[in-house]
Amino acid sequence: MGLAAGAVYFAGTLYWTSAVMKVYGGMNTVLAALVALALVGYLAIYPALFAAVSSRLLWVAGPAALVAVPLVWVATEYARGYLLTGFPWVLLGYSQVTVLPIAQLASAVGVFGLSALVAAVNAALAWAAVAPSTRQRVLTAAAAALFVAGVAAWGQARLSDGSLTRGGASVKVAVIQGNVPQDQKWDPVHAREIFARYLRMSREAAAAGARFIVWPESSTPFFFEEDPAGGAAIQDLARETGTYVLVGSDQVERASPPRYYNAAFLVGPDGATRAVYRKMHLVPFGEYVPLKRLLFFVSPLVEAVADFTPGDEAVVLPLENGAASTAICYEVVYPDLVRQSVLAGSELLTTITNDAWYGWSSAPHQHFEQAVMRAIEQGRYLVRSANTGVSALVDPYGRILQRSALFNTEVLVGDVGLRSGLTLYARTGEVVAWVAIVFTVLALAATWRQGEGRKGGRKR
Structure with missing residues (x-):
């Protein structure tokens, strides 16, 4: 599912790459399309990796692992931005750049911090949709809404202050x-x-x-x-x-x-x-x-x-x-x-x-x-x-x-x-991204040991 979701996302946002390679790169239509598909396929690996790691965490830790999902997302986004020269195009956080009260958060945590925010809110809404009790669903949705409202209020206050102008x-x-x-x-x-x-x-x-x-x-x-x-x-x-x-x-x-x-x-x-x-x-x-x-x-x-x-x-x-x-x-x-x-x-x-x-x-x-x-x-x-x-x-x-x-x-x-x-x-740079990477590695190591323990228990 992660690979498919990634392929759909990048095919939809990078559809123009084949035209560039055909018109200005001198490629024929078929070759340009194949190279564009190869790019989409490569980039889709990162959402697939996110899905695989998140699934592992959920399998071992249950719904509580949803708290970790935003950090896993940021870790894979950061990897996409820097591995093999990197391609940090259309990161999730950019979806908020025109929502100025929310976008102000980037002044504190950068675009990767905004990606974490979007992923966290969506993880909360996902849990609100499947939580076993109505109380849990309502509380989770309300907490997500209050969190977003708090960020927006802070951002609006920053905009109203206007001291930078x-x-x-x-x-x-x-x-x-x-x-x-x-x-x-x-x-x-x-x-x-x-x-x-x-x-x-x-x-x-x-x-x-x-x-x-x-x-x-x-x-x-x-x-x-x-x-x-x-x-x-x-x-x-x-x-x-x-x-x-x-x-x-x-x-x-x-x-x-x-x-x-x-x-x-x-x-x-x-x-x-x-x-x-x-x-x-x-x-x-x-x-x-x-x-x-x-x-x-x-x-x-x-x-x-x-x-x-x-x-x-x-x-x-x-x-x-x-x-x-x-x-x-x-x-x-x-x-x-x-x-x-x-x-x-x-x-x-x-x-x-x-x-x-x-x-x-x-x-x-x-x-x-x-x-x-x-x-x-x-x-x-x-x-x-x-x-x-x-x-x-x-x-x-x-x-x-x-x-x-x-x-x-x-x-x-x-x-x-x-x-x-x-x-x-x-002043601080990509603190959110590095915290996400360290957390993801440690969480994977911990869940791997727990997962192996589960397998051993079943064998006995």
């Missing part, structure tokens, strides 16, 4: 959504027009008062450091407008063999490059192909993918009156990666991405909502620049201040605060 330094930021179709991004025929569009939109943003301009991932149709004319044009833009410009552009390191990085360059008002961030968590089968020799059957995708090298450090982007950081594309779904940038001194979160790959599917919306959770967890404003959307300005409580439409050419300009305080989650 008052006072302190701020910067007027601009997000440039160039809306460049994926099949035109690297086409020399369109390169000049694409670049001119970004320069023109950036000047419009500066005229509107922006002092920090954020371009999307891989926004330049050239390598920033390798194209003298293109690089000079961006430097001139920063100097002429007196702005900081964050530019997503690939970088090459002249080694043997050469190493390529998905990078972001911060150009200061003097035209100098103030910081360079290299993407640390690459997308498997998107920016590199793991186990190339073993996975020879995805060779069309291998040929379509640039073989990038991961960066190795969090980088703070110095602004005039504070510091920012950026996460490139898929990195933003890794809570601890963003947390590390905050611990390094980031007072403003940015994330740059190119979601043109996903078309009109639900993927751009899934990606955006997962980014919003990072703002709540860290108590920071979030600036998101996406080539084709969704671009947005988000406050530290997860409220959307401005949001672009998909596949629309737009400039968003607004004031965002710079915050230096740390949330409980920023």
Whole structure:
């Protein structure tokens, strides 16, 4: 049942993967579908593992083991997020990101804590449905309702307090959504027009008062450091407008063999490059192909993918009156990666991405909502620049201040605060996940001994 439930869940949320592999990976329809099914099958292993462990606990300990079920769920979710490079997409806790009073809990326990909350409430409701007495059913349902109400009341009080949006330094930021179709991004025929569009939109943003301009991932149709004319044009833009410009552009390191990085360059008002961030968590089968020799059957995708090298450090982007950081594309779904940038001194979160790959599917919306959770967890404003959307300005409580439409050419300009305080989650990290893992291992060990004892007793 766990495997089937997992397969249904991931097939429903990741249905768009086959289209991406077909349209942009060069695979035929059948192969793209098979690879997508393989991904779904792999991810379904984790809910299956959850079901197997939970069944074991229930078999040995009875209904009392339902108390442990939320921790088992979190342990398997965390494993999915980090094993074999990890894929922490559409975690259960993200279901609450638009329910802002509940979502505030992430500032204390992160998205895995929210997953635990959702799993706990559902475990309680499951017991309420099958408890042997009416009294037990009513008390369990009432306890679950009161618990949720308490979390919501605390979250609403946090929203009403609003201290994270008052006072302190701020910067007027601009997000440039160039809306460049994926099949035109690297086409020399369109390169000049694409670049001119970004320069023109950036000047419009500066005229509107922006002092920090954020371009999307891989926004330049050239390598920033390798194209003298293109690089000079961006430097001139920063100097002429007196702005900081964050530019997503690939970088090459002249080694043997050469190493390529998905990078972001911060150009200061003097035209100098103030910081360079290299993407640390690459997308498997998107920016590199793991186990190339073993996975020879995805060779069309291998040929379509640039073989990038991961960066190795969090980088703070110095602004005039504070510091920012950026996460490139898929990195933003890794809570601890963003947390590390905050611990390094980031007072403003940015994330740059190119979601043109996903078309009109639900993927751009899934990606955006997962980014919003990072703002709540860290108590920071979030600036998101996406080539084709969704671009947005988000406050530290997860409220959307401005949001672009998909596949629309737009400039968003607004004031965002710079915050230096740390949330409980920023200070403690994945405590909930590690408690869940330790508890699950210990519970399994204990129930295994008890289970063996039962078997021995039956044999006698």
